[in-house]
Amino acid sequence: MSGPRPKAFDPNYDRAKKSTREERKTAKRLGGRTYSRSGGMPWSRHDPTTACGDLSTTELHIEHKRIEPDTKSIGVKRDWLRKVTVGAKRTMKIPAMAFHFEGAQGHTEDWLMLPMEVAERFLSALRED
Numbered sequence: 190m191s192g193p194r195p196k197a198f199d200p201n202y203d204r205a206k207k208s209t210r211e212e213r214k215t216a217k218r219l220g221g222r223t224y225s226r227s228g229g230m231p232w233s234r235h236d237p238t239t240a241c242g243d244l245s246t247t248e249l250h251i252e253h254k255r256i257e258p259d260t261k262s263i264g265v266k267r268d269w270l271r272k273v274t275v276g277a278k279r280t281m282k283i284p285a286m287a288f289h290f291e292g293a294q295g296h297t298e299d300w301l302m303l304p305m306e307v308a309e310r311f312l313s314a315l316r317e318d
Contacts (some may be wrong), residue, residue, distance in 0.1 A: 196276070204257075211291075212253045215287050215299065216244040219244075219246045219249070221243045221244050221249070222245065223243060224243060225243060239277060241276030242272065242277075244287075245280065248283055249277075249282055250276050250277035250278075251286065251287050251301075252269055252272060252273035252276075253289070254286065254287070254289070255291060257291075258291045265286070269286065273286060280290075283307055284303075285302060286302040288302070
């Protein structure tokens, strides 16, 4: 018997649900919102509304990554940076990447990565106060 399988039988379904939940939490913490259909489905891979990033705030355009508890390390892919930069230019916002380390021990679970020039301006503003 062939045909479409229910989502619950897809091995990535649980992981995708957890990622979506973490994207929503991050958006709420930063005062932003998630993009619908972020991550895109295979049939919408080239749809610009799904290719731009995962969430945004007034200032930031964010690509969000959730890292499983058993993952020892991650590498940042140039494609992720390219994707979020293109989306940020399209929306006239600052590109950023958010990382959520599920079940982190010895460090905070949530991290935000910004371009160096943005970090320099941020630190300069902090020092002026």
